[in-house]
Amino acid sequence: MPSRTRTRTSAHRAGRQLHGGPFAYAVLVLFAAGSLFPLLWTAVAASHDNTRLARTPPPFWFGGNLGRNLRTAWADAGLGPALGNTLLVAGSIALGTVLFCTVAGYAFAKLRFRFRGPLLALVIGTMMVPPQLGVVPLFMITARLGWTDRLPAVVMPTLVSAFGVFFMRQYLVEALPTELIEAARVDGANSLRIVRHIVLPVARPAMAVLGMLSFVQAWNDFFWPVIALTQENPTVQVALTGLGRGYVPDQAVVMAGALLGTLPLLLVFAVFGRQIVGGIMRGAVKG
């Protein structure tokens, strides 16, 4: 039936080859605008002052107060030290997650040991259990360790992730040739050498993706930091919670704070957006 296929000009190539029509672009423009608008408007609101935000219609374009509001948020609302804390926390968590999950993922992917199956099942089974169900004992533990209101309280419980182990395992199962490890073994290389000179170089792309995903997640982690820390020594999210509870009455300053707390991640996204998208999609197929 060549005539019928020829009339369907847009559908004659199927699947991935299908070109997006004007309708597809229109919907995508709409959703992309909806996704970006609240962020853009955060910046707009942060560039006005409280009296302007209490008038209709709301402002649609930038005012002249952005610098002043950012300075107030940075110094008076404590976003400056909070950003420093968050950088430290998210950085340590990303490093720890990548390191521990890579070696564990390597063991699960390529090494033989007793209880490998059950242990891996345990990892996968706990992947979906939300950590916040254990906050009460976690709070007791950190209090006893003397970590109340200190950064280890939020770093240590988040230092490993079941998803990370699974993610690295799935990557290494395919990317790391088993013969390479066996050859190194025959040559007398010990386990640490094999990890350093064979596993880590092969795992590097996946490690980078896992590092970025962990960094984003740690930066935005909310429930536990809000419980474990106070406004004396906050992460960005804890400081923003303080702003939301009305510690600063000026809404424009609140918006400047939200902007300061989001900008670093937006920069990460602007630079590594493609890799992060790829990482999420890769994790999805295997998960």
Add this chain to the structure above:
Amino acid sequence: MTATTAAVEDPEAGPPGPHDDDRIPGKFPPPRGTWRSQLHRWDVRYSPYAFVAPFFLFFAAFGLFPLLYTGWASLHRVELTAPDRMTWVGLHHYARLLSSPFFWNALCNTLTIGLLATVPQLLMALGLAQLLHYRLRAATFWRVALLTPYATSVAAATLVFVLLYGRDYGMVNWALETVGFGPVDWQSGTWSSQIAVSSIVVWRWTGYNALIYLAAMQAVPDELYESAALDGASRGQQFLHITVPVLRPTILFTVAVSAIGATQLFGEPLLFGGAAGQKGGASHQFQTLGLYLYEQGWFDFHLGRASAVAWTMFLILLLIAAGQQAVARRLRRGR
């Protein structure tokens, strides 16, 4: 000069150490059972445990133990001011929960907000994934743009939405009024506030789920679509009869993940509630189970009661997981 060469040659001149075994093949065959081969065997046998140990140590200390100990703590009276002093009360906290109108309110709110947040989110994500699956100009741009809300923290996003949903000066009400609808009180109305809170969740997660669906779609072989197109199936028919059935496991997975996330909902309602956020609005109209837990533990100082709420949430989670398993099994059998 001579001194240094002598120093370099010195070890070879001396009695053969264990390191010399492989350098001089045949001369000193490496005897089995020496400490070195023993070490090698230990390394092969035990290094896997060393590699997985850090994960399991941290997981046991900060994941598994707290989760299980929550159950134990829920049977005790524990106060925030003296977390080390525990008095046995048995199932008292659970009985109290079941007779508390605030608990049932929080449970219902969690359910409705969960549905309001999950259903539109996943439906839109599915549609968007189909669009992203087309051959597009600037494909990466669309993906990154749709994922941007995921990079925004709960706190930052909610603070903006609070302003956008403001009753008197918010942009949403301004837009509604320009098209002729009365202003909506997004803060104190039950439905309106729950819709507002849900919309924040939808905004943050739709793009993320779209990417997950897109990944699954890209694994569908093109021939399926080709033969369907040859048979004259429209794009809509292809979507309904090929894409959705093939994506069923992925859809089930995202439903489970979103449902679990919905039971844990915390940051959005907390910050949407402003100064007394843990209440979830003046009449608890959007207090979720997560907020109820937080209020019991850290505002009423009753860690034991908070633990009971946490274990109730854990129970709900197990129900969700069991439901997902049952559906997955039926799907597998049906194929």
